[in-house]
Amino acid sequence: MTAVSETDLPYLRRCVELAAEALDAGDWPFGSVLVGADGEIRAEDRNRESATGDPTAHPEFELARWAARHLTPEERAAATVYTSGEHCPMCAAAHGWVGLGRIVYASSSRQARDWKAEWGVPVTSPLSPLTVQDVVPGLEVAGPVPELAAQVRELQWRFRTGKGGGDVRP
Numbered sequence: 001m002t003a004v005s006e007t008d009l010p011y012l013r014r015c016v017e018l019a020a021e022a023l024d025a026g027d028w029p030f031g032s033v034l035v036g037a038d039g040e041i042r043a044e045d046r047n048r049e050s051a052t053g054d055p056t057a058h059p060e061f062e063l064a065r066w067a068a069r070h071l072t073p074e075e076r077a078a079a080t081v082y083t084s085g086e087h088c089p090m091c092a093a094a095h096g097w098v099g100l101g102r103i104v105y106a107s108s109s110r111q112a113r114d115w116k117a118e119w120g121v122p123v124t125s126p127l128s129p130l131t132v133q134d135v136v137p138g139l140e141v142a143g144p145v146p147e148l149a150a151q152v153r154e155l156q157w158r159f160r161t162g163k164g165g166g167d168v169r170p
């Protein structure tokens with residue numbers, strides 16, 4: 001586990017913006033960006049599960065597949081993926097398979113579980129609650145960031161209350 005640096009924060013804020021866009025569109029509030037070694041945002045996406053009816057339409061999964069199609073193995077290894085909420089085990093596996101580099105998240109899966117417990121939301125994920133490092137040992141991971149995690153929590157709460165009882169990953 002490494003620290004989140006000042007350099008990381010603008011990208012994490014963009015992830016939270018994308019999560020808010022997803023919420024406005026009726027999707028789960030999650031967003032992610034892929035940044036190259038030069039600091040340029042190469043790709044970004046938000047959750048599209050409701051829009052597509054596809055439970056695998058997570059932004060981290062889309063970015064892993066985008067990277068496989070558009071980046072060399074060297075570029076993937078040097079890239080950083082920022083995300084509003086820690087990768088679920090499916091997305092962590094995709095990230096590992098395509099050989100992407102560091103992951104930085106605004107809020108952790110552990111926090112998401114704690115929020116659900118606090119809100120009395122049952123756990124409905126079919127996956128084991130593995131961390132990114134459980135799935136991809138040795139990967140450099142940083143997060144959460146308390147101030148941004150609080151914003152993600154608010155978006156999750158709005159999604160849940162706005163939908164009258166949606167779920168919160170993981």
Ligand SMILES: [Zn+2]
Pocket residue numbers: 058060061087088089090091092
């Ligand atoms: Zn995922």
